[in-house]
Amino acid sequence: DFILKFRPENGMNESTGFIKGDGGKFTTIHTVDIDGVPAGKCTVRVLWGGPEGTTYPQEYAPLIKSYGFESSGLPLEITKKNMNLKIDFPDGNG
Numbered sequence: 001d002f003i004l005k006f007r008p009e010n011g012m013n014e015s016t017g018f019i020k021g022d023g024g025k026f027t028t029i030h031t032v033d034i035d036g037v038p039a040g041k042c043t044v045r046v047l048w049g050g051p052e053g054t055t056y057p058q059e060y061a062p063l064i065k066s067y068g069f070e071s072s073g074l075p076l077e078i079t080k081k082n083m084n085l086k087i088d089f090p091d092g093n094g
Contacts, residue, residue: 002056003049004028004087007073009041018049039080043073044087063089 004017004026015037017026028037046067048056056064067074067089074089 001049002060003047005045005047005069006037006042006076006078007045008038009043012038012040015042037078037085039078041075041077044076045069045071045073046089062091066091 002019004019006015006017006028008014015028017028017037019026028035044067046063047069048054048060048064050056065071074087076087078085
């Protein structure tokens, strides 16, 4: 499983997305009582969220290298609350 971190440019709290299953669908949490990602510009990064002591499958190495926490991430603008947000990671095989 992978985790998406949405860091807003405006200094608000990060939102966290939890990817479940092979389809790449995810749900996000902004704060304890708010779901989703707030509107505005943000940077998205990908984190391996599998069981402790495991590593991501090697076919995801380009995605982690391009959009992991040691990268500059993927700039993204959320224009409105969207329950069906689709994110394409260019050249990251994501």
